[in-house]
């Protein structure tokens with residue numbers, strides 16, 4: 001952390017002198033000065049319109065945070081831009097090493113990360129940002145326009161007008177990356193869109209695709225694991241009208257809150273499934289700290305407690321004394337508790353499980369919930385017949401009601417596919433160019449991503465044994481060969497796009 005704080009102080013010294021004070025002005029960016037700081041990363045903000053689409057062109061501004069890494073940059077190198085997604089920008093910076101370190105060095109690129117509005121410190125209305133009347137500026141088209149304006153100003157102020165920009169993103173950031181290339185090809189010369197579920201929307205893909213991939217992941221190495229997960233979830237739900245059993249869930253799952261009602265029981269199963277879902281997404285082959293600190297292959301580790309013959313989980317003496325549950329039930333309940341520790345408490349530092357808090361320690365779930373209530377409303381549900389999940393159908397009416405009650409927002413279920421296309425991907429994206437759609441075949445999000453070739457100028461790669469945007473992470477000796485190969489495909493494409501841009505510049 002120290003080096004970042006140091007870098008920040010240095011940058012404000014450099015930029016303070018050149019800062020222009022008129023609204024919408026982009027700070028002067030002196031790449032050579034940044035480079036001379038010999039620091040990996042510098043942070044600053046740019047004044048960005050809160051409302052890009054106000055008919056009279058007037059809008060207040062907010063400070064949008066961005067990061068620049070000029071460590072490997074050399075004159076003539078490209079800009080590699082990360083389209084920030086739903087969290088603190090450093091979360092993505094820290095977990096996109098293939099771009100930040102490997103590719104930046106190979107291409108002598110200037111690395112730039114922008115923070116998504118309403119996340120991290122990029123709050124349009126400060127601590128009032130999440131008040132109902134202020135939520136209307138949190139949407140995809142305002143965010144994309146932030147990034148276009150940002151790049152335009154950045155190129156201008158840094159004297160890099162004719163520098164190609166490749167946009168990167170993983171997950172929702174990958175959705176933004178692909179859409180930015182589709183809509184603004186003059187600004188973004190190519191896009192690496194990793195694990196980007198751009199078609200997980202109404203009527204385009206089966207609602208249960210996500211859950212079925214997780215089922216496969218939790219069955220693959222431990223056939224009994226998904227079965228026992230289903231069993232324990234059904235067992236817990238069966239306590240709903242037995243208050244004396246419900247009360248034990250608090251000590252069994254070490255919750256900060258009292259567990260007393262049938263609703264609380266649903267919170268417990270939600271809490272458990274949340275861990276299993278996120279472990280499937282981030283089932284990386286080595287220890288990581290992306291959504292939470294976790295060991296390598298977290299799914300395997302979290303399945304171990306469910307191997308009930310090999311390792312009988314230790315039953316806490318408190319529960320053992322009680323005859324409310326059979327031994328088999330206790331073993332199963334305890335196995336689930338041990339299993340989710342891998343996600344929530346791998347460091348062993350958690351005092352209790354806070355069921356009211358964020359689902360993922362490193363992402364701001366609140367802002368995402370708002371996006372999921374307007375333009376990113378993804379219909380996800382399952383009848384639970386073919387997978388380890390309890391039946392939970394997606395109801396357009398119920399989701400709408402929830403969003404209206406919670407945020408005063410009505411979901412636009414058709415927005416994404418109408419605005420960007422995707423109902424018929426091979427038709428809609430036939431003329432789309434310069435995008436790599438990269439998917440992991442053990443990533444639940446591949447169910448709503450572009451996994452087939454859609455045009456002659458885009459490339460689709462489906463990466464064996466890869467979880468959620470694994471290939472964007474720092475290369476690691478434990479990466480499967482498929483990930484190494486996928487990175488090479490991305491290199492080939494970037495090289496091609498950069499050459500193409502040079503030709504365009506020379507002939508225009």
Ligand SMILES: *[C@@H]1O[C@H](CO)[C@@H](O)[C@H](O)[C@H]1NC(C)=O
Pocket residue numbers: 001002088090091094
């Ligand atoms: C990013 O990494 C730095 C250095 O390892 C660390 O100090 C910081 O807490 C990380 N930030 C986030 C948001 O993960």
Ligand SMILES: *[C@@H]1O[C@H](CO)[C@@H](O)[C@H](O)[C@H]1NC(C)=O
Pocket residue numbers: 253254341345347348349350351352353
């Ligand atoms: C987290 O792990 C530590 C060490 O194993 C344990 O003492 C603590 O109770 C755990 N916290 C929760 C919430 O389970």
